[in-house]
Amino acid sequence: MDEYDVVVVGGGPGGAMAAKTAADKGLKTVFLERGRKPGDKNSSGCGLGQRWWKDYPELMEKIMELPSARKVEMVVINLLDEHDRLRYKSGTTGSDLCANRWRGGMEGVSVYRKDLDPFLAGLAESAGAELRTSTLVSDVMMDDGAVTGVKTGDGESIKAGVVIAADGGMSTMARKAGMRNRWGGGCTLVPQLDFSCDEKKMDDVIGNAEWVWFGPLYGTYQVNFRDGFHIGAGQWLRPDWDEKPLDMMKKLVQMPPFQAMCRSIDAKPREYQAHLLPWLKKPPKTYTSGMMLVGDAAGFPCPLEAEGIWHAVTSGKVAAETAAWALSSGDVSERKLSDYERRWKASDLGKEHEFGEEFVNLWNASIFDPEGMKRQVQLLLEFSMLHPFSIVFDWGDAHMDCFNQHLDHMLDLLPEFGDFGKTYLVPLARGIWPKNVKHVLLMAKPRIPVLKHLSDETYFKVMARFSRKLAPFLDPAAKQEAPLPRGSL
Ligand SMILES: Cc1cc2nc3c(=O)[nH]c(=O)nc-3n(C[C@H](O)[C@H](O)[C@H](O)COP(=O)(O)OP(=O)(O)OC[C@H]3O[C@@H](n4cnc5c(N)ncnc54)[C@H](O)[C@@H]3O)c2cc1C
Structure with a gap:
């Protein structure tokens, strides 16, 4: 029987990074992939965001060079009304100056998994896995x-010091080890359609951007590659949803603005798939005696928009580091491996899930609520008409009257969203950095006659007494940047 320090199940992003990290640490490592090669299935959109520059800059440099890569400098949001007419188009953060937080500025990249997965697996092999x-x-x-090893479909047994399960959302390993049977709510089935396109026309029409389509019934992302794109629609697996994934996809491709876009870049449908994606309020238990779960197997995708590749890679790294530490002490018991959970909760991965419940609830009550979405689109469209750039082009009346008519209508619509705001947005307020709350209060201070002569410290004390909601932000002991202790899941 073959024997390894670390056996990794799955050759996706999580598995490859776990194998690379374990091999880098000098551990005898194997990673097992059911496909003919990593990335065989070409699943998932695969847009990689700016934080890859922060955490994996050397990888990002090389990923940008992969054959199917297209740079992403912004996300274009297409807003459709109840008649599927394109009514509003906007882009997120258009300038590097807005968010030049680390090298690469606003730059992300989209790349097909058939390129990304072999690249990451190659790094693991070069490291000795x-x-x-x-x-x-x-x-x-x-x-x-x-858990002491794994058995293959061919009947082979492979013994392991530690098993790292990176076998995706359906994780055979998690089920066979008795960690869970089903996810139990919160998973989504993502129907997705891949198109081939004319590269030059894509450059002209799409540019360096991801696109999304929002409207009643639709919450659709469009990940754009060098000469093709995927669209995908998240759909909760819940009984009150009467759309079937394929029907939903058919409706999507029939949207006139979408068809127009397809015509302009010579888009031709190439492949239809539907994938399960864990989209959870918080990951369940991620370790047991002798085994850790990473990536989708652990339920790590972002609870707001289900980005999951950074999460898979990051958890793979943390799991392999934990494995090396546990193996060096000769103890891979459940108690020892519980340190994996402590480690990921203390990392940026843990921070990602601190608002898991709030994010999932918000999404569920907006993008995945067709009726609610109809009204929200109306509100957003009125809101967009108050923008100075829009009011210039409203010739329905005198400009000031146009402004007031839109404001009037928006104010009429707003009370309906009072409950929505209270239920889904206010809970997110606790995530605002105390230093930003203080900044706003200091801007208001000179305008408050009685308080403007107080020292800043006394002023904050008064404000804290005045409002219980403000108090936690104004407590001198409160953290300046991160209001929640990391790992407070
Ligand atoms: C439609 C869709 C679009 C998405 N878009 C994005 C996006 O744009 N950006 C982003 O960051 N994330 C995206 N995600 C999420 C992302 O794809 C996942 O979070 C990520 O792939 C998780 O990586 P992983 O290594 O944990 O699992 P996977 O990528 O699922 O890899 C698991 C690997 O294990 C192999 N395997 C499974 N079972 C076995 C077994 N029993 N034996 C041997 N091998 C096995 C599989 O063949 C596969 O290669 C998307 C997901 C979906 C479904």
């Missing part, structure tokens, strides 16, 4: 409740 493809893992080996 062994990759076995066309190897389906069908079971875990257990001894006295502890």
Whole structure:
């Protein structure tokens, strides 16, 4: 029987990074992939955001060079009304100056998984990990409740010091080890359609951008590659949703503005898939004796918009580091491996899930609520008409009257959203940095006659007494940048 320090199940982003990290640490490592090669299935959109420049700059440099890569400098939001007419188009953060937080500015990248996964797997192999493809893992080996290795579909047993399960949302490993049977709510099925396109026309029409389409019934992302794109629509697996994934996809491709875009870049449908994606308020338990779960197997995708590749790579790294530490002490018990959870909760990965419940609830009550979405689009459209650039082009009346008519209508619509705001937006306020709250209060101070002569410290004390909601932000002991202790899940 073959024996390794670390056996990684899955050759996706999480598995490759776990294998690379384990091999870098000098551990005898194998990673097992059921596909003929990593990325075989070409699943998922695969847009990688700006934070890759912060955490993995050397990788990002090389990913930008992969054949299917298209730079992403902004996200274009297309807003459709109840008749599927394109009514509003806007872009997120158009300037590097807005968010030049780290090298790369606003730059992200989109790349097909058939390029990304082999690239990441190659890094693991270069570090010394062994990759076995066309190897389906069908079971875990257990001894006295502890995972001690894996069994392949061909009947081979492979012994492991530690198993890292990176086998995706359906994780056979998690189920076979008795960690869970089903996700139990919160998973979504993403129907997706891939198109081939004319590269030059894409450059002209799409540019360096991701696109999204929002409107009644639709919350659709469009990830644009060098000469093709995916669209995908998240859909909760819930009984009160009467749309079937394929029907929903058919409706999407029939939207006239979408068809116009397709015509202009010679888009031709190429492949239809539907994938399960864990989209959870918080990940369930991620370790057991002898085994850790990473990436989708652990339920890590972002609870707001289900980005998951950074999460897979990051958790793969943390899991392999934990494995090296546990193996060096000769103890891979459940208690020892619980340190994995402590570590990821203390990292940016943990921070991502601190607002999991609020984000999932917000999404559920907006993008995934067709009736609510109809009214929200109306509100957003009125709101957009108050923008100075829009009011210049409203010739329905005298400009000031136009402004007032839109304001009037928006104010009429607003009370309906009072409950929505109270339920879904106010809970997010606790995430605002105390230093930003103080900044706003200091801007108001000179305008408050009685308070303007107080020292800043006394002023904050008065404000804290005046409002219980403000008090936690004004407590001198409160953290300046991160209001919540990391890992407070
Ligand atoms: C439609 C869609 C669009 C998405 N778009 C984006 C996006 O734009 N950006 C982003 O960051 N995230 C996106 N995500 C999420 C992202 O794809 C996942 O979070 C990410 O792929 C998780 O990586 P992973 O390594 O954990 O799992 P996976 O990518 O699922 O990899 C698992 C690997 O394990 C292999 N495997 C599975 N079972 C076995 C087994 N029993 N034996 C051997 N091998 C096995 C599989 O073949 C696969 O190669 C999207 C997801 C979907 C479904």
